[in-house]
Amino acid sequence: MSGREFFTTRTVAEALAGFRPAHRTAIESVPLPAALHRVPAAEVPSPHSLPGFTRSTVDGFAVRAADTYGASDGLPSYLDLLGAVDMGAAPTVSVRPGGCVAMPTGGSLPEGADAVVMVEYTAETVPGTIEVTRPVAPGAGIVRADDDVATGAPLVPAGRPLRAPDLGLLAAAGVVSVPVHARPRVVIISTGDEVVPPETASLTAGQVRDATASALAGLVLDAAGEPVVAGIVSDEPGALKDKLTAVLPEADLVVVSAGSSVGARDETMGAVAALGDVWCHGLAIKPGKPTLLAECGGIPVIGLPGNPLSALVVFGQVGIPVLWRLSGCETPPARPTTRARLSRDLASAAGRLDVVQVQVRDGVAEPLFGPSALLSVHTRADGYVIIPEPATGLDDGLDVDVTLYA
Structure with a gap:
């Protein structure tokens, strides 16, 4: 493989369908007040009928x-x-x-x-x-006595995150603890000699504070995971491999921020290939093409682009579904959406999925543009619009689905 080429580029649809690690988190019993958004490991049958009397x-x-x-x-x-x-x-x-x-x-x-x-x-x-x-x-x-739930019927299904009404139904049946998958432990590694901790008071020319790790930790928490920010690894050869070797035994998912592109100094590909199997190196997505998906000792590893906007977009599209799957949920909970009219034409390339940040005002979706290094594009957005892989763009005035940020 040339150092200037991607290893195996896949579409996002192929990644969602084909990158399906078998690893699942352990099963634990949690009390009902702590069970919101947790994923039951099995159906919970009702010990008796509900409401129990007519x-x-x-x-x-x-x-x-x-x-x-x-x-x-x-x-x-x-x-x-x-x-x-x-x-x-x-x-x-x-x-x-x-x-x-x-x-x-x-x-x-x-x-x-x-x-x-x-x-x-x-x-x-x-x-x-x-x-x-x-x-x-x-x-x-x-x-009637069993109009709500019959004796032995499932109160909640396996594999679907528990919602507030589910907790109420479990409580009504006298179920006070639930067997659930443990929260996936997601180890977040940042790379790069230019990256310094957020608490660094004064930057020298060329340095940047590590913004991506904090944002990724927030996305992990939002998907009911447990983020572990493992610090910054230098570009020194072998440093990332050593770090991966140290964290893999304690992780359910490892996310490497930066280092997955094709530049001469990018170490993620070599380090991961030395420890496991690379499923793809490059996704047909904009922003975020230099993405790596792999498994090392059965643990999924995701190498993200260095630009913060690209990293967060890719993790939202591919990383979050993997995270939910690790916790026993095959279909991630749907995010809220709204319909809005597109304010301008959006161009794309067939075979590539484009994720466009938008602001929504009075039913109009206004695209936000800027380099993927600018995190403020993401923070100003109300949500995003997807240009699907077969399309070559979206027309001005088209009604589109906007996926909203919480």
Whole structure:
């Protein structure tokens, strides 16, 4: 291989479909309050039915539905008030023909009743007698004991990050801990003699503070991973290989920031090839072509471009799906989108996926341009527009999907 060529260039679609490391994080049990966004390792079955008893969904009166047939404003049905159901307690009264029982929302349906008529369609015209002005069918105003979840049915599926309603359903079933995949431990390595720590107070000519590692750590946290910023490695031959050898045993994913292009000093390709198998060196994406995907001892390694904007774009498109897969989630959670009208033509090249940063104002998507070394292009954006690989561009005025940043 010439030092001025990419090793194996792939499309982003090929990378998403083909770069699928088998490694998965370990399984651990976490308490329910800590389970949000974690990925269950297996289905969690319900230990019993939910809600567990037949209950009212409205305030009103438990009745035999047949006793309300034909009721209307002009010809109401009259039912004897037999008692009331208290919240949180089993009924102490049953419904007999021609009778009814007062019901709160959520109360347990008394024996003999098969429906609840809403209080809005009733009136107590005479003490102890309820006037019903609307008929109800059997099952109206109630949920059955297993209408929510049957005994043994899955409360939550495996492989999908837990959402807030999932935690509520688990709590309702009395499940207080969940077996989940551990958060992927993502080791972030920065490279380059010109890169210095962010806390460096004064820069000399040619030096740059390490901005990419902090931004990547934020993306990892956003995808429920555990970032480990492992510091800066010099361009000295062999230094990156030594660093990789040291961090791989403790990592679920290694991300190398900079050093993956084809310049003479870029060490990532050689270091990774010495330790594992390179799946591709070069992605058909703009920005971000000099990207490396590999596995070393079963651990995925992603080599990112040195320019911050390129690095973050590539990690968002390829790294985040890999990160979710490591935690047992094959389909990453969808990001929010909005429709907007493109304010100008966007050119592209067939076979390359372009990620264009945009601002959205009053339904119009305004592209933001600038060198990929400028991180401010990313920070000013509300989201991005994808020009898909088969396209040669997008026309001014076209309605496009904008993927929004949180």
